Amino acid sequence: xxxxxxxxxxxxxxxxxxxxxxxxxxxxxADPVPSYEELLARIGLxxxxxxADALVDAAEARVRxxxxxxxxxxxxxxxxxxxxxxxxxxxxxxxxxxxxxxxxLWGRRSARVGVAQAEGRTSLLRRDLAxxxxxxxxxxxxxxxxxxxxxxQLAQEALDLTIADARALMILVEEGREPLFRGIxxxxxxxxxxxxxxxxxxxxxAAFARLTAVAMLPNPVTSIGAxxxxxxxxxxxxTSSTSPExxxxxxxxxxxxxxxxxxxxxxRPNVRVSxxxxxxxxxxATALTFGVSMPLPLFDRNRGNYDAAQAEFRAADARVxxxxxxxxxDLAGAEARLRSANSRVWATDGxxxxxxxxxxxxxxxxxxxxxxxxxxSSSRAALIAARNAAVDARLARVRAEVDxxxxxxxxxxxxxx
Numbered sequence: 001x002x003x004x005x006x007x008x009x010x011x012x013x014x015x016x017x018x019x020x021x022x023x024x025x026x027x028x029x030a031d032p033v034p035s036y037e038e039l040l041a042r043i044g045l046x047x048x049x050x051x052a053d054a055l056v057d058a059a060e061a062r063v064r065x066x067x068x069x070x071x072x073x074x075x076x077x078x079x080x081x082x083x084x085x086x087x088x089x090x091x092x093x094x095x096x097x098x099x100x101x102x103x104x105l106w107g108r109r110s111a112r113v114g115v116a117q118a119e120g121r122t123s124l125l126r127r128d129l130a131x132x133x134x135x136x137x138x139x140x141x142x143x144x145x146x147x148x149x150x151x152x153q154l155a156q157e158a159l160d161l162t163i164a165d166a167r168a169l170m171i172l173v174e175e176g177r178e179p180l181f182r183g184i185x186x187x188x189x190x191x192x193x194x195x196x197x198x199x200x201x202x203x204x205x206a207a208f209a210r211l212t213a214v215a216m217l218p219n220p221v222t223s224i225g226a227x228x229x230x231x232x233x234x235x236x237x238x239t240s241s242t243s244p245e246x247x248x249x250x251x252x253x254x255x256x257x258x259x260x261x262x263x264x265x266x267x268r269p270n271v272r273v274s275x276x277x278x279x280x281x282x283x284x285a286t287a288l289t290f291g292v293s294m295p296l297p298l299f300d301r302n303r304g305n306y307d308a309a310q311a312e313f314r315a316a317d318a319r320v321x322x323x324x325x326x327x328x329x330d331l332a333g334a335e336a337r338l339r340s341a342n343s344r345v346w347a348t349d350g351x352x353x354x355x356x357x358x359x360x361x362x363x364x365x366x367x368x369x370x371x372x373x374x375x376x377s378s379s380r381a382a383l384i385a386a387r388n389a390a391v392d393a394r395l396a397r398v399r400a401e402v403d404x405x406x407x408x409x410x411x412x413x414x415x416x417x
Contacts, residue, residue: 033211033221036142036228040411045216046134052127059116059123066116069109072101075276091281098276098289106268111261118255125251129244132409136402139228139412141207141214143398146224148200148207150391155200158384159193165363165376166190189377229394231413233338233401243327244409246320253316260309267302269294327407334404341397348390355379355386 033039043049074097081093166186212220242250274291362379365371398412405412 031219031221032223032225033142033145033208033215033217035226036139036413037226039138039142039215040135040414042216043131043134043138043411046138046214047216048130048134049127052123052130056120056123056127059120063113063116063120066113067109069104070102072099074099093281095279095281096276096289097279098274098291100272100274100291100293103271103273105271106265107261108265108270111258111265114258115255115262118251118258122248122251122255125244125248128409129248132244132406132411135411135414136406137214139398139402141211142224143228143395145204145207145211146227146229147391147395148204149224150229151388152197152200152204154384154387154391155193155197157387158380159190159197161359161380161383162186162190162193165366165380228398228413229391232342233397233404233413242409243323243331243407246323246327247409249316249320249323253313253320256309256313256316260306260313263302263306263309267297267306269297331404331407334400334407338397338400338404341393341400344393345390345397348386348393351386352383352390355383359383 044053077096077098079094079096080087081090082088086092166189170186208221211217271292271294274289274293276289276291278287278289280286359379359382362371362376366376402412405414
């Protein structure tokens with residue numbers, strides 16, 4: 001069995017090594033992330049927003065194309081040429097040059113334009129919804145990165161407290177006022193705190209990498225400048241009574257209804273007129289030609305497409321009802337979660353204050369010999385847990401604000417979209 005003094009010296013060296021390791025933690029440089037407002041101003045550069053903008057441009061182009069009339073058709077026909085007998089060669093040929101045009105009767109063009117316009121309005125609403133989703137992801141990534149940074153700081157503070165307690169305990173062990181195994185326990189606690197610090201460092205690096213990707217930043221960032229966790233959500237913001245999902249569903253229903261008219265018009269004959277000039281080679285004469293053509297609706301009356309359009313409208317109407325009911329329930333739940341999160345933040349702040357005072361008194365009592373090492377460890381663990389609970393409560397409040405803002409059609413911690 002090694003001498004007692006050697007064990008105590010090895011224990012002191014172990015605590016010193018852990019303490020020295022804490023000095024090297026963290027990056028040697030820090031690149032702060034722009035503020036949440038600055039990142040929010042560039043939300044239109046995110047991939048989701050760019051995709052939605054491109055789809056809006058495509059819908060607007062389809063509206064323009066839907067309003068264009070069909071091109072006239074030019075045809076050239078030759079009859080009674082290059083045959084046999086009197087029709088050999090081209091001397092008795094009849095050549096006709098004509099132009100035909102689809103009249104688009106029964107409101108064909110207006111129905112087609114109506115569908116394109118309805119789909120364009122839907123794409124605009126989807127772009128707004130995509131922008132809201134991008135803003136929510138940005139706010140959540142920003143808050144998670146800030147929370148990870150705070151957890152790393154708390155892990156560093158927890159390690160510092162653990163090492164300070166271990167040093168104070170070593171003095172008592174050297175004086176013979178505490179048994180040696182208490183010092184070994186303190187060394188084990190310091191090693192566990194060091195492992196927790198390494199884990200917090202990894203989580204922080206991962207959170208900042210996600211924030212860099214979500215915010216489309218050109219360079220990696222390693223620190224938070226302006227806090228979002230400490231910001232209180234707006235008290236009351238006037239917003240639309242209809243959630244973005246319901247507005248999108250209503251726009252889809254309107255587009256489905258306009259398709260019914262398109263299919264109804266398609267069941268009617270498509271009338272075409274033509275006018276031309278015919279050349280008679282044998283008589284060396286010309287004459288005008290006129291014509292009207294239309295299909296006979298004997299077999300295809302477009303009933304299948306018309307019934308399908310009506311069924312799709314009923315499906316879209318059902319989606320509107322489902323979206324309305326879901327939005328009402330989600331809105332009530334999000335408001336309740338935000339109120340609960342605010343109360344939780346206030347409660348955890350009070351808990352941190354009480355835990356700090358309890359640890360301070362425990363440390364004084366321990367150094368005076370009136371409180372055991374186990375009680376000191378318990379008060380330290382309670383302080384660490386209270387500080388982490390305060391960070392968790394603030395992160396939960398940000399999540400609740402993100403959910404509520406999306407349902408209300410606005411940016412998190414901001415005004416209406």
